[in-house]
Amino acid sequence: MFSWLRESAIFLIRRLISIIIVLLGVCTIAFIITRMLGNPVYLLVGQQADQEILDNLIHQMGLDRPLYEQYFRYLGTVLQGDFGISRYTYRPVLDEIAFRLPATLELVLAAMTITIVFAIPLGILAAARPGSIFDRLCALISQFGVSMPNFWVGLIFIYVFYFLLKILPAPLGRLDATLRAPAEVTRLFLIDSIIAGNFVTFKSALSHLILPAVTLSLSSAPSTLQITRTALIHILSSDYIRTARAYGMPNRSIYYRYALKNAIVPIITMLAMTFGFLMSGTVLVETVFNWPGLGLYAVDSMHHFDYEPIVGVVFLSALFYVLAYLVADIITYTIDPRIRAE
Amino acid sequence: MSQNPLLEIKNLQVIIGREENRVHAVRGASLKINEKERLGIIGESGSGKTLTALSILRLLPATGIIKEGEIYFQGKDLLSLSESEMSYIRGKQISIVFQNAAAALNPLFTVGQQIAEVYRFHEGCSAHEAWAKAIEMLDATGIPDPTRRAHAYPNQFSGGMAQRALIAMALVCSPKLLIADEPTTGLDLTIQAQVLDLIKDHVIQSCSSLILISHDIAVIAEVCTNVAVMYAGDVLEVGSLEDVFQSPLSPYSKALLKCFQIEGRGQQPYIAGKVPDLRFQYEGCLFAPRCEFAADICRNRPVLREVKPNHWAACHFT
Structure with missing residues (x-):
């Protein structure tokens, strides 16, 4: 009976680990794609904004940090269920x-x-x-x-x-x-x-x-x-x-x-x-x-x-x-x- | 063969496969088996041994049909029974042990459950009694620690153990006739002998009959009292073990035995030529193209006749 419990527990833990790996993969791909789409700041403020506002925003959003730092910060927020704020509706x-x-x-x-x-x-x-x-x-x-x-x-x-x-x-x-x-x-x-x-x-x-x-x-x-x-x-x-x-x-x-x-x-x-x-x-x-x-x-x-x-x-x-x-x-x-x- | 036979097959013809792959697999085979007899059916692969056996239980695969013939068991024509009447014969009166037992057991039910359910269906007893019977049968077939092993699933059994469990399942209702279709193929040599002994002992103890299908003469010599030799879907010779093995009548039996007797010494003998293409019908003797005695008369199919007392052969030259 106990061996059955242990086997089931091992099975479950294995599956959960593989789920976490899959979700990490999804996060990473999502991160790469959003970064490849270009600097979101331009999308946010449009073409006419002057450099000072742009630099401010970039700094504010952490986009001047090294990429790996951005990645881990992004990962941290996503895994907490925080997907950021919509740039269109301004709602989370x-x-x-x-x-x-x-x-x-x-x-x-x-x-x-x-x-x-x-x-x-x-x-x-x-x-x-x-x-x-x-x-x-x-x-x-x-x-x-x-x-x-x-x-x-x-x-x-x-x-x-x-x-x-x-x-x-x-x-x-x-x-x-x-x-x-x-x-x-x-x-x-x-x-x-x-x-x-x-x-x-x-x-x-x-x-x-x-x-x-x-x-x-x-x-x-x-x-x-x-x-x-x-x-x-x-x-x-x-x-x-x-x-x-x-x-x-x-x-x-x-x-x-x-x-x-x-x-x-x-x-x-x-x-x-x-x-x-x-x-x-x-x-x-x-x-x-x-x-x-x-x-x-x-x-x-x-x-x-x-x-x-x-x-x-x-x-x-x-x-x-x-x-x-x-x-x-x-x-x-x-x-x-x-x-x-x- | 004066007494009333337990099972009699008359002129059995089986066709299997679809369209251009239709094969006349059994071509007018006739056989008898008496009570307490152990009949070995020997023949090359494709000679119709297994299909003959499956026809007895009416378990041919979906593409197979019995074209002609009668199969009498205790005087009843099995081919005229309804499916539900047949299901009271299967497992209860006539049972079968398949080769590759591991695949023949349902993977999602415990071994004990599978045996108990067969017993319960035929004997109508309580689940508790059936379970006890299953454990008893596992014990009788030599499975160690049967009370615990009854709870195991087939994937937890080795090949030999699975074969024992399948034998337990086949014998649980003490059938009058047991059919064993290559029951030891795929097992280790040492286990082969054990499994054969198990089958033989049980059949002797319960005074039942056995049909053992094998392509291995040694296996049949070990277990059986009688032998039938099949070739290309027809029975060419039937008789007691001594008669057929010591003084074979049909040229095919002679050639087949020769291949086994000289085994291991220098060049392995073989029968020249090849088995006829079973998609076609033939008028004459099926073995004639490979037979050294073949003559004009062999253009007519010889019928199985009693050449000597209780020794039958289908050949014009006997």
């Missing part, structure tokens, strides 16, 4: 991110939910009879989903459900303009409105969320379906499944117990990847639906040559990526003894 980047992250998180979690609820069961059913009509239908639908550009599908959805059918609201943010955000608990409107018991807000939040979430899930659900299917088919043709069959185990246990447990490992790993991918891939969907999330924030900042927010968003995306992988690693570690043995 961290505050902006804290305000916009829940919107993106809600969107991504909704898309993940759709993916998990639909794609995984369909993949499981498709694998049961490869080549059947149902399997081919699934393949066709995934092919269709993959080949449609995200933003275009979003626009079609808006056209059909808002403009033609008038059953969903205009694609403007997370709530009707007349409503106020529910009391902050998780900052996810769907959950907070339930906690507040506010059905009107919940309905509005849901009707705003549904189209962008479905649109976003189109970039994750098809691959999830296909990977679930492929993993299961591969497992079902393995020696150990033949063994279970050879000793008379009923089909139901073979499929839903022996095979599925083996499929969990690749499926979880892929879901972690999907989550990281979606967290950093919401830009187009957020733009189409005017969703006040991180993607839109990053794009807006780029328009204004405002680099601090971009570094912040990139760092955050990386953070979510590694955290998702950490969760997946912990789950597969507990399921698969072969990983524990490594």
